[in-house]
Amino acid sequence: MAQSDNTTFNKVIQRLKRPLMLTWAGLIAERLVRAFWPLWSVVIAVCAALMLGLHDLAPVEIVWTLAIVSGLAALGFAVHGARRFDWPSREEAIRRMDGVLPGHPLATLADRQAIGGGDTGSQALWRAHIARMEARAAGAKAVEPDLRLSRRDPFGLRYVALLALVVAVLFGSVWRAGTVSQMAPGSGAALASGPTWEGWIEPPAYTELPSLYLNDQDGAFSAPEGSLVTLRFYGEVGALSMTETVSGRTEDVPPATDTEQSFEITQDGTLRIDGPGGEEWTITALPDAPPEASISEGLEVTFDGQMSQPFAASDDHGVAGGTATFELALDEVDRRHGLTAEPDAREPIVLDLPLPITGDRADFTETLIENLSEHPWAHLPVRLTLTVRDERDQTGQSAPVVMDLPARRFFDPMAASVIEQRRDLLWAKSNARRVSQMLRAVSHNPEDGLFKSETAYLKLRVILRRLETFIDHDSLTDETQEDLAQALWDLAVLLEDGDIGDALERMRAAQERLSEAMRNGASEEEIARLMQELRDATQDYLRQKSQMAQREGDQADEPDRGQSENMQTLTDQDLQDMMDRIQELMEQGRFAEAQQALEEFQQMMENLRVTEGQQGQGGDNPGQQAMEGLAETLRDQQGLSDEAFRDLQEQFNPGAQAGESQGNEGRNGGQGQGQQHSQQGQGQQPGQQQGQGQGQQQGQQPGQGQGNQSAEGQQGGQAGNLSERQEALRRELERQRQGLPNVGGQAGEDAREALDRAGRAMEGAEEALRGDDLPEAIDRQAEAMDALRDGMRSLGEALAENSQSQPGQGQAQSQTPGQFGEQDPLGRSQRGLAGDQGEFTAREDVYRRAGELLDEIRRRSGDTARPDVELDYLRRLLDRF
Known part of the structure; x- marks a missing residue:
């Protein structure tokens, strides 16, 4: 650029001027x-070495x-740096700033018109060009310097030196650098300057x-x-x-x-250094207190017997682990009926x-x-006692608390009787004959x-015959x-x-009789x-709907869960x-109006049955069929992931039987019984309805099933079987x-894109399974x-968007025209039946279930034996998450 x-x-x-200076x-x-x-x-590395005292460790x-x-x-x-350094000029700064501007306006403004100076048109064009460049140059900003040194320092030596300096600042001392002046060949300088000393006190590592x-x-x-004391004399x-x-x-x-x-x-005392520059200290030894634990109030038990027992624990340096022990409080047991016998010994x-x-465990x-x-x-x-330990293996126990062991309660009289006899049978084998007599009595006629x-x-009679056979042959072992x-x-x-279907039929029969x-x-x-x-039948139906919704809480992300919860809440009211x-109306003697209200009630239940049939079977609605198919695929994928995870556990824990690791609960809720584990022996393939697998189990004797298979038989060809099922899925x-279905809009495109991602993730899981890389397969399955x-x-x-644009389709077909408007026969929004997640995710049950899952993950992650x-x-x- 020439001067102008x-x-x-x-x-x-x-x-x-300002951006140019910058x-x-x-x-x-x-x-x-x-x-x-x-x-x-080099300077930073030397400083770091001196602050860390490395010169004291070497000759x-x-x-x-x-x-x-x-x-x-x-x-x-x-x-070398002084020779390479070139002080930048003002023109270089202008060129750097002009280089990032479109059209290089600063260089243009410094130019002169070479030809056409006498031409009016050329001059007007030049002035317009200059004006445009001037406006463009007005927006110029300071250019950031390029401080990257990756080409000149490919091994990152500057970062190594900087890291060493940070470590020295955190763990070293500036005073250590001064001792280098006392070092000279033959130790002459040290002798001339006189004797000196330094020392460190390192607390145990667990104290942090x-x-x-x-x-x-x-x-x-x-x-x-x-704490370790280290002294050095120079x-x-x-x-x-000392x-x-x-x-x-x-x-x-x-x-x-x-x-x-x-x-x-190890104890309180003094430490003294005698000689030139000596000092004396009084040291107090801080003992490591044992940890403490206490059982808090607020025990909660869900309908299916899951307990949530709060507790508190503390330690001066952090709790390392702990256990909760439940022991039978035999002196508190009401020894009547089947509990009069001496109980069998149990751990x-x-x-x-x-x-x-994360966070502090103190x-x-x-x-x-x-x-x-x-x-x-x-x-x-039972007596509940909490035991916690710290890193020094010191233990502390909570005060024992006597409580009834939380468990599920049974309200059906027959179910409660069966559970009571089960308790007596497990209490002592000597109760076997009494249990058989009680079961025969309650089931007679x-x-x-x-x-x-x-x-x-029939199941009760089969159990009764098996029990009596074991009693007659005196062969009631622990396993039986x-x-x-x-x-x-x-x-x-x-x-x-x-x-649930029988409960609905009983309610309809009660309506017809009334x-x-x-x-x-x-x-x-x-x-x-x-x-x-009728009221009792309705209550029984609603209770079973509520329990079914809670049992299927792990499907909260699926539209069917939202439909079930929404339907149960509104149906109850x-x-x-x-x-x-x-x-x-009947108490007032207005039987005609009561008859009409009962007919409306029957119509409502008929519409409910039709709606449930469409939800359970898909009906003729392609969208509903697609949703159900994807839900089934999701369940199958979850089962495959659970089984792969159990196989991974068994690789690292060969002593455990397949699928019997304590705390390893799959979709079925038993120990180690995931969806696929319980179906594997029945030949059920991904995508097959679960009801098809259950029908094969009805012919088995109680207590018999896949759990009797040997671990070797389950592991044979497992990886190949998993990869083939993943490919089929x-x-x-x-x-x-x-x-x-042909659904448009952004939501439809997002659905197709998400399913495409799921397919790619499944393909990755399939390849990992074929290569026997179970951790990678589990990650890909989670992505799927x-x-x-x-x-x-x-x-x-x-x-949902399509149902709004076409109100005459979908769930509206089961409504009475003009009776419910924008709602279905149960007063629910049509958008909810179409799968609008906005109404479902806002419910507190979703957050409750998410909290329960997170608590379960935390509980398992705290088990150091895994x-x-x-x-x-x-x-x-x-x-x-």
Whole structure:
């Protein structure tokens, strides 16, 4: 760029004085860094070595050799940098700033018009060009310097030196650098300057406390017991000596004049250095207090027996672990009926206490979450004691608390009887004959309604025959006792929960009987009885709906869960209001109006049945079918992931049987029984309906199942089987993706993109399984499940948008025209039935379930006995969520 006396150029440069100065300063910094980075790297490295006291660890000759080499290197780098450094000029700064502007306006403003000076048109064009460049130059900003040195320092030596300096600042001392002046070949300088000393106190590692530099301490201070004291004497040997009473040593004590002393602090005492510059300190040894634990109030038990017991723990340096022990309080047991016999010996229940993943463990509050409903001591008095330990293996215990072992409660009379006999059987094998007699008595000639299904009655008779066979042949072993107890538990759950379809049919039958009685003019007593029957049937139906929704809480991300919760909440209110209205009309003698209200109630239940049928079977709605197919794929993928995770556990814990690791609960809720583990022996493939697998189990005897298979049989060909099932699941997802309904909008595109991501993740999981890389496969499977959830959510939003634009389709077909407007027969929003996640995710149950899952992950991650690979996986889950 040539010098110019152009007035416009000078005015623009004057206005850009500040950004031009900043750009010029950046050029100076850029060239200084490029020229002198080796120099300051050497200087920083030398300072770090001196602050860390490395010169005290090496012979004097090596120290001075390195000092000379470092000095020569620094001098050489300084000369080399000075020769390379070129002071930037003002024109270079202008060119740097002009180079980032479009069209280089500053260079243009410095130019002169070479031709056409006498032409009016050319001059006008030139002035317009200059004006445009002037406006463009007005927006010029300072240019940032390029301080990157990766090309000149490919090994990052400058960062190594900087890291060493940071470590020296944190763990070293500036005073250590001064001792280098006392070092000279032959120790002549040290002798000339006189003797000196330095020392450090290093607390035990578990305290996580910093080291103390003894030279900086006053006359009295405290240190934890077990701290290591290190002293070094420099100069003439014997000029300095040490006397101490803090170690309690009486044997093998080295001479007090040794140049290096090392001992631990075990008690209160004094430490004195005699000689030139000597000092004396009074040291207080801080004992390591044992940890403490206490059981907090606020025990909560869910409907299925899962307890949440808060507790508090503390330690001066942090709690390392702990256990919760439940022991049978035999002196508190009401020894009646089946409990009069002497109980069989059983080990106490020992559970690992959950610890905080992050944060301070010195004082914290956590919650122990566990479900002990199937334990023989369920609902019996137990003593709960918490035991915590610290890093020194000191233990502390909480005060024992007597409580009934939290467990699930059964309200159905027959289910409660079965559970009571199960308890007696597990209490003592000598109760076996009494249990068989009680079961035979309660099941003899049962009244109508005592058993909710013939299946339940037949299961009870099978269990009874097995028990009597074992009694007759005196072959009731521990294994057969556990098998029978499990069969009785399954029977009680079946009797308590029943079948949701049967409950709905009983409610419809009660409606029809009440309607028939009203038409035939039955007595008030008969109508009141039938009304109460209808109310009881409705309550039973709503209770089973509520329990089903809670049991399927792990499917909170799926639209069906939101539909079930929404339907249960509104159904409870609507049906109760309707029945109260019917009863009020009958009490007032307005039977015609009561009959009409009952017909509306029947119509409502018919619409409910149709809606449930569409939700359960898909109906003719392609969108609903697609949602159900994706939900089934998600469940199958979850089962595959659970099984892969269990296989990974078994690789690192060969002593555990397949799928029987304590606390490893899959979708089925049993120990180690995930969805695929419980289906593997039945040949169920991904995408197959679960009901098809259950039908094969009904022919098994209670207590028999896949758990009797040997571990070797389960592990044979496992990796190949998993990869083949993963491939089949990926193909099924591809088929579903191609068969998605034609939904437009951004939500539809998001759904397709999410399913495509899920397919790629499944393909990665399949390749990892074929390569026997289980950790990688689990990660890819987790990505696939996340993508599937995103796709289902987007598809639900797209279907909701379509249902709004086409109100005559979908769920509206089951409504009475003009009766419910924008709502379905149960008063619910159509958008909710179409899969709008906005109404579902706002419910507190979603957050409650998320909290429960997070607590469970934390509990398992606090179990130090689990394999390292499992703990690493759980921590990655906590980092993600």
